Amino acid sequence: MDNGFQLLSPLIQKWVYKQGWPDLREIQKKSIKPILSEKTDVVISAATAAGKTEAAFLPACTAILNLTDSVGILYISPLKALINDQLRRLEGLCKMLDMPVTAWHGDSSRSKKKQCKKDPRGIILITPESLESLLIRDSGWVRSAFGSLKFIIIDEYHAFIGSERGCQLQSLMHRLECLLERETTPIPRIALSATLGDMDDKVADYLRPNKTFPWELIKCQDSETSFNLKVKIKGYVNKPSEVTGLNETEYAELILSANQQIAQDLYRTLRGRSNLVFANSRTRTEQFAVMLGDMCSYNNVMPEFFPHHGSLSKELRVDLESRLQKENIPTTAICTMTLELGIDIGKVESVAQITAPHSVASLRQRIGRSGRRGDSAILRMYITENELSSDKDICDKLRMELLQSIAMIHLLVKEKWCEPADIELYHFSTLLHQVLAIIAQWGGVRADQLWSVLCASGTFKKVTIAHFKALLSQMGELQLITQLTSGELVLAINGEKLVDHYTFYAVFKTPEEYRVLHQGKSLGTLPIDSMVLATEHIVFGGRRWKIIELDSEKKLIVVKPAKGGSPPNFSGGAGVLVHDKVRQEMYKIYQKGDYKINLGKAKIDFLDGAARELFFEGLSYFRNAKLEHSYLFSHGQHVYIVPWKGDKIVNTLAMFLLRERYKVSCYGGIIEIENSSEFDVQSALKKIATDKVTTESDLAQLIRDKITEKYDHLLPETLLLDGYGVKTFDVLETQKWLVSLVF
Helix, strand or coil: CCHHHHCCCHHHHHHHHHCCCCCCCHHHHHHHHHHHHCCCEEEEECCCCCCHHHHHHHHHHHHHCCCCCCEEEEEECCCHHHHHHHHHHHHHHHHHHCCCEEEECCCCCHHHHHHHHHCCCEEEEECHHHHHHHHHHCHHHHHHHCCCCCEEEECCHHHCCCCHHHHHHHHHHHHHHHHCCCCCCCCCEEEEECCCCCCCCCHHHHHCCCCCCCEEEEECCHHHHCCCEEEEEEEEEECCCCCCCCCHHHHHHHCCCHHHHHHHHHHHHHCCCCEEEECCCHHHHHHHHHHHHHHHHHCCCCCCEEEECCCECHHHHHHHHHHHHCCCCCCEEEECHHHCCCCCCCCECEEEEECCCCCHHHHHHHHCCECCCCCCEEEEEEEEEECCCCCCCHHHHCCHHHHHHHHHHHHHHCCCCCCCCCCCCCCHHHHHHHHHHHHHHHCCECHHHHHHHHHHCCCCCCCCHHHHHHHHHHHHHCCCEEECCCCCEEECHHHHHHHHCCCCCCCCCCCEEEEEEECCEEEEEEEECCCCCCCCEEEECCEEEEEEEEECCCCEEEEEECCCCCCCCCCCCCCCCCCHHHHHHHHHHHHHCCCCEEECCEEECCECHHHHHHHHHHHHHHHHCCCCCCCEEEECCEEEECCCCCHHHHHHHHHHHHHCCCCEEEECCEEEEECCCHHHHHHHHHHHHCCCCCCHHHHHCCCCCCCCCCCHHHCCHHHHHHHHHHHHCCHHHHHHHHHHCCC
């Protein structure tokens, strides 16, 4: 152990020795001095299972060991499950240190919270939403309990960057410092992340936008964070269901859906081991969980495939997480992003991905769940394409989902790249929320104080004074806020209703939640986009159920086991825009005509036979359409633009053309224009390239439904247009690309 280790408390040194560690890891050694100095923010970036938690907590716990009159560490996590996991990991250390550690979220023990209220010390583990609740409902206790707070630790930092919750978190940390009167003596912030993308130079601006404190980035050496990856992409074809001249057996084999084929392959490949299967949506999670459960039942084997998503009850989720930690029990979790983040689930042999991942960053995080403790990471991807026929669209013919999956593997393995977060968004919906939250916290606040805390601090740095005035004016008209004769803004009748509702603390939009009960026991909550009917069948928790009672007022569904049924109507999409670099890599792969990855002298082939055949079908169409040298081609009465650019540029081109009264469809990075000619489309693109007037907000006017964030429906039209426009379009980059084509 080096000198850095000697700076840790003797009790912590003793705990480290008891773990049987021969030495601290590099990331842990590097973090000790900066954290113990208490004079800098620290960003710790390393792969999953590289020891980031200990890198932060060992020195931080050393620093607060003798602090008896205040909470010393506030740990903020995006997931309740991750908090529960960290509680388990910290309990042994904190017991040795006689240091209380309290999980504080909706599922936490009331008695533990009550004990912490009476004697606030040690560590609190909390979500942004629970911290928001504390600041609004109990700011007096927060001021007292956090009076000598030494550190704020943010886990899975990348999950916050660029999102509504990230903006809320920035605001919460600044509001906490204001409440504690620590603006001139900032509380050091320690951010932990495995996936920062190309953001090393921007990460500090997001961690502390007002730049009132120095910062240090600590990263592992590549040799420590690198891992061996075994990857295989398997291809599947959706076949037509209307076929004649076949006997019953032949027909049954033909119409076997691609999802059923994937489920059969998952069963054969994964059974008897522990794995994670990422299905990208709650709908697909439940579908595959029940198909795999049926296969276990049919084959008279013990069930080992279980769903895991945020709507399941705490008991079901915790039971599955505990089962995963018991490495002697074969367990495969079919999951959404709930297991993408750093919950300790023990040794997982492999990761499976059904459909193309949302992003390279997400794929990298998921792969990090496998290959721990020295083993190779194993990734299996299951990609479905439609069988080709004359009426299939260009996206099918180019095999874009498969190509996108291949490109993401290339960027991850060859370039070790992932998408940077978009930190240039307005987040007006979250700004409205924070205006209400601050007023609720303080009772009454002047407009200039709100501007200082929210915008001048850098949290909402893109918001102009004109934007802010328009927002406050609209909030007044909607009776969300009102102004007293003293000049202070207070909550009006509709503002009080919003703030008093239990859903207020979260800034993200969620569907209506119904509790699902069986024999009086809660199975979890079901987010429903459209009303379900009594007597309908659903699939939930990996099992089939029949609804026997539905109470829309109490938001309650009572069920009994059933033999048949359809999946619940969950919302699915992640709303992630594909990055320019992904589409450019897709183009390069087809341009070379080779999907294999060069690693040293070896050439790695990671497609199975079916995927390989699908790839060469797409490549053949790419060449026949002469897309290597042209972004434009005709087919029948349609003209297609294939720019190989990210969704922002594709969206911008589509909206410009729509404004010129072209009939436009847009999917998979391809723009289809009906009843036109290449000459007409080229003329329109030249006009777009030289347009000096149109803005992203102008294009947003063409979109009928611009409500994407929780409180967008309360915004004035000008702010809604500006916010949606900058999120969805990029006029300048689109015009740069068009000019580069040299018409």
